[in-house]
Structures are given as structure tokens and as C-alpha cells.
Amino acid sequence: MARPRPLPSGRSVPDTARFAGVGRWLLRAASLGVCLLAWQAAAQLRLDLGIVTFRNVPPPVEVAQAGIELLQSSKLFDHVTSSLSRVFAGYGLAALAGVMLGLAVGRSRLAGDVLMPPLEILRPIPAVAWIPLAVLMFPSSELSMIFITFTGALFPILLSTIHGVENVDPRLVASARSLGAGWGAILREVVLPAAAPSIVTGLAIGMGTSWFCLVTAEMISGQYGIGYYTWESYTLQNYPDIVVGMVLIGLMGMGSSALLRRAGARLTPWHSTDEARR
Template structure:
């Protein structure tokens, strides 16, 4: 679509913009490279700084070798699918319940008064603290693990949805009503799309925190999963594998968050371009 802004922009400015963009990308990549280099130096020299020691920390080269070994082995796929299905089930449940409750709480004072206080009380409880109770509450360890990733994802989604609904411009609602919208149309035509960007931010953060809770969840049981793999590597003193597990979780968490954000931008073209403009 040829927007007005595109037509107006001057080529010279665009080249300048591209150069600046390339510069930023270079800086970002070098930042990661420097971190890896520092890690390499600290681990190969077995640095000991008193409060923190790198004596038992594996070096990047060792981690890379361990990662290659894991990738080539058959175990990898089952670890990945186990973790992903847990994270996505937990996330999906959190999305449905978080958005549902958030819309209700954001729209109705009654729902806010009755539903929000208990949720606020549960919110600060960390995932680890849920382990014993979730083992007692759920018939299978698989379900308890899903529940723990669910608790991680629920609150960011819930709070962003509430915020999104409450921040809807009253004038937009008034305009819709003056144009003939009833309660239901105001909800579907104004509240939902107006809150959507905030909801997607919550989903993206929630996806990250679901992965964040994965190790905690997979400490419960099982023989599969990246979180399990990380924890098991520690107990059998395979230190390089710990870092492989950590990095995998980081990468997958980041990747799926980006995926959610991309999906949001696809569904909300007006929002993506508004952000790019400002």
C-alpha cells in the first residue's frame, strides 16, 4: 500500500536512515560478541573474584561442543517437543483465562471488586512455591508442569488486558454510541480492538515468562524436557550441558515471544505502522 508518508520521503534521507540502521545492527551484534568474549576469558582463565568464581564454569567452546553433541543425538527432539507442548499448553490456558478475566475486570466494577483481590494475592507467589501444591492438586505430573507454566504466563496477560481495556479513549466509545452502537457493538467494535495492542504485549511477555518457569516446572518429574535436561545435567555434573540447556531456553523463549509480537503486528497493521512512525 502506498502511504502518504512513503511518497513524501526523500531518497537521500532514506539512505542516511539505512546507514544508521546498519550501524545499530552492528552495535547489537558486537555487544553479544563482547559478552561471549568476556565469558571465554573468565572461564578459560578460571577467574576467581572472591564473591564469584568461574572455576567450574564451562567455556564457550565446551558449551558449543556439548550443544553439537546434543543436536546430533536422538534425545534432542523428544526434549524439545516435551518442553514446547508444556509451554504452549500452559500459555494457551493462560491466554484464554487471562484475556477473559481481564476483559471482565476491565469492563465491570463488580467483576473488579470480586475477582481482582484474590488474583492480586496469588500474583507474587513464585512458580517454585507452587511445586508441592501442584503435585498434590493434579493427577499427573504432566498436568502439574503445565499448571506451573500457566501461572507464569497468566499474570502478565491478565494485567495487560485489564490495562488495555481501562485505557480505551472514552471519546471513541462516545463516538461509537453516537453512531448507533449498542453495548455489544461497543465491546466488539471498540473495546476489543482498542485493547488489542496491550493484550498482545501481555501475550508476548507471558510467552517469555512461561519459558522462564519451564525449569521450575520440569524439576517436578519426567525424563524429558529442556528444563529437566538442564537440572539433570547439574545433578550428574555435566556443567557444559547446563549452559546448553540455559541457552536453549533463552533462545526458544525469545523466539516464541518474537513470534507472538509478529503475529500481533500482522493482525494489527494500524498499530505496527503507528509505532514505526513515532
């Protein structure tokens, strides 16, 4: 195996890439640190900018203390597991339905004419508007919250899948058909690999919107979950706990989306990008 070519500075290419990666992480950490310091200063000074005030905003130190107390209590496990189970149940159903419907609409004009009109009417309806109807439709609040999560994740996945399928190079399909491939082989060997990057993007976006919709549902009809914990903290005027709930929501949403992007990069090595390798 050939050795890495030395750079003018005397360092090898892998070493330089490693130092560059460390530098990027240090820059990101510094950016986060500056934001925390600005938050701490604004909260301590009770900064009032007219349209925005920090008089009642807890500083990061109090939020960290509240987070430690939550970590030491038994409530954290119940809230986190409840939210995760609802998200993955609704998201899993949305991923299956969104990809299947997207493939059908993207490959069939008839399916598009039949399915897209009602879906386009339902798509702009926000998650909050679905909550009263979901409570009436389902026998338990648990199912209604899963349904809200499902509706939030469905449309980003559906539209990204349709976009990916419709942008498949028709010459690839024609070449596969000329070689005797049937519709199943074309779908499996041509359409899915070509549309996979768009599908992965839709899955990552859908995960984020599913968290948003779930938290909204939990604030209104939940008994456990991070959204319920955040809303309960507000009603009890435990302001540091509100921020703790928000941070937990952000971390879980960011982590689940990052896992999806990482899995998508491994499943589509022919479309690897710098973003996937971060």
C-alpha cells in the first residue's frame, strides 16, 4: 500500500484532515460557548430590549442545576421512554406509508391523480388542528398522540420520495427496460437506488417534524412525555425546568435525525457527502 503523500508542511494528508476535523469541532464548541455566555449575561442583567425581555428567563446555571435534579429523579425515564415510544411508533408508520405512497405517485400518473388531491388538502393542516379530531377518532389519548406524530412525519417523507422518484434519469429506466428488466427489477435496481438520497433527506426531516408534533400533542393530552413535562413546568412556574424540557427535546430530535443521516449515508455509499461524514 502506498504511503500518504507528504504535504509541503511535512504532514501527511490523513494528519492534516484530522487536525482540520479537530479545528471544526473546536469552532463549534466555541460558538456554543459564546451563546451560553451571552444567555448567562442577559439573564443575570435582566436585560430588557423592549420587544424581548430576559427578566424571567433562568440563566444556564439554574437550568443545569434543574437538569441534574431531573437526571437524579425517576421521572426522567418515564418521560423519555413515553416520548420515544410515541415518536417511533408514529414515525415508523409514516416512513412506511410515505415511501410506499411516494413510489406509487412518482411512478404512476394514475396514482398521482387519485392520491395527491386529498393529500394536498390535508398537508397544510397543522398538527394542533388535528388534536381535537384525533381525540374524537381514537379511543385513547396514546393512539391520538401517535396519530399526530404520524401526520407530522408523513408529508415530508412523501414529498421527498416523490421528488426523488420523479427525478430519476429516464435513460436509466429505458436502458434497464431494453435489457429485459420488468417493473419490479426497475424499481429495485434503478428507481430506489437513484431516489434513495431524496428519501433519506425526507426521513431526516420527517423525524424532526414528528418531534415537533408529538410535543404539541403531549402538551395538550399527555400524562407523561417531554412535552407534558415542559408544559407542566410552565403551569407550576418552574422556569428552569421549562428550558430543561426544551433542551431534551432538541437533543433527542437532533440525535435521532443524526442517526438517520448516518444510516442513510451507509446505505447509499454511492452518494456519500461531506455532511454524511461529519
